[in-house]
Amino acid sequence: MFNLILFGPPGSGKGTQSEKLIAKYGLNHLSTGDLLRSEIAAKTPLGLEAKNIMDKGQLVPDEVVIGMISSALDANPTAKGFLFDGFPRTGAQAQALDNLLELKEASINVMLALDVSEKELVKRLLKRGETSGRSDDTNEHVIRARITEYHNKTAIVAEYYRQFNKVVLIKGEGSVDDIFAALSKEIDERNKE
Ligand code: ADP
Numbered sequence: 001m002f003n004l005i006l007f008g009p010p011g012s013g014k015g016t017q018s019e020k021l022i023a024k025y026g027l028n029h030l031s032t033g034d035l036l037r038s039e040i041a042a043k044t045p046l047g048l049e050a051k052n053i054m055d056k057g058q059l060v061p062d063e064v065v066i067g068m069i070s071s072a073l074d075a076n077p078t079a080k081g082f083l084f085d086g087f088p089r090t091g092a093q094a095q096a097l098d099n100l101l102e103l104k105e106a107s108i109n110v111m112l113a114l115d116v117s118e119k120e121l122v123k124r125l126l127k128r129g130e131t132s133g134r135s136d137d138t139n140e141h142v143i144r145a146r147i148t149e150y151h152n153k154t155a156i157v158a159e160y161y162r163q164f165n166k167v168v169l170i171k172g173e174g175s176v177d178d179i180f181a182a183l184s185k186e187i188d189e190r191n192k193e
Pocket of ligand 1: 010034036053055057059060061062065085086087089136146
């Protein structure tokens with residue numbers, strides 16, 4: 001299995017690049033944001049609880065997202081590998097992910113971390129809000145809250161993987177194709193069967 005974490009703040013391009021990477025490498029895309037939005041669309045109790053938190057730009061509880069990831073891993077026993085997008089977002093989530101993968105005799109091969117300035121993030125998210133239908137993208141106050149959550153709770157996840165030498169920083173500004181090429185190069189160097 002080849003397991004990759006695509007990391008970076010909200011608006012850094014994880015979703016865009018994930019679509020291209022799963023197509024190229026045949027990985028299974030696990031986006032906790034997408035999974036949560038499906039729960040909201042289906043009006044499940046979990047979705048209703050998550051919506052209030054997401055609309056404030058805060059993180060939903062660890063046990064909720066860890067449970068979703070655990071189910072998704074179990075539901076795909078023959079996957080070639082997973083691309084984790086928007087997860088893990090806290091130290092506890094990172095620990096839990098390592099434990100879940102270990103049960104499957106697997107691990108994270110690499111974390112590719114997209115680096116984008118805060119000014120550019122806000123600009124991109126407001127632009128996305130014009131068409132995405134995502135209420136958390138239309139309000140600059142909520143966007144800033146998400147970026148603050150990222151700095152306070154999520155940035156340390158990179159430290160967790162850095163201790164195992166698994167983090168590669170990728171410039172996340174420039175053309176989509178150039179960023180995709182830079183990500184692909186790092187994967188190709190590590191994904192030699
Ligand atoms: P973005 O990274 O652009 O903010 P996401 O779709 O990844 O978009 O996440 C949207 C929201 O979903 C987050 O602001 C948060 O409330 C919630 N969320 C997504 N993934 C997680 C996670 N791993 N842990 C906690 N909350 C999450």
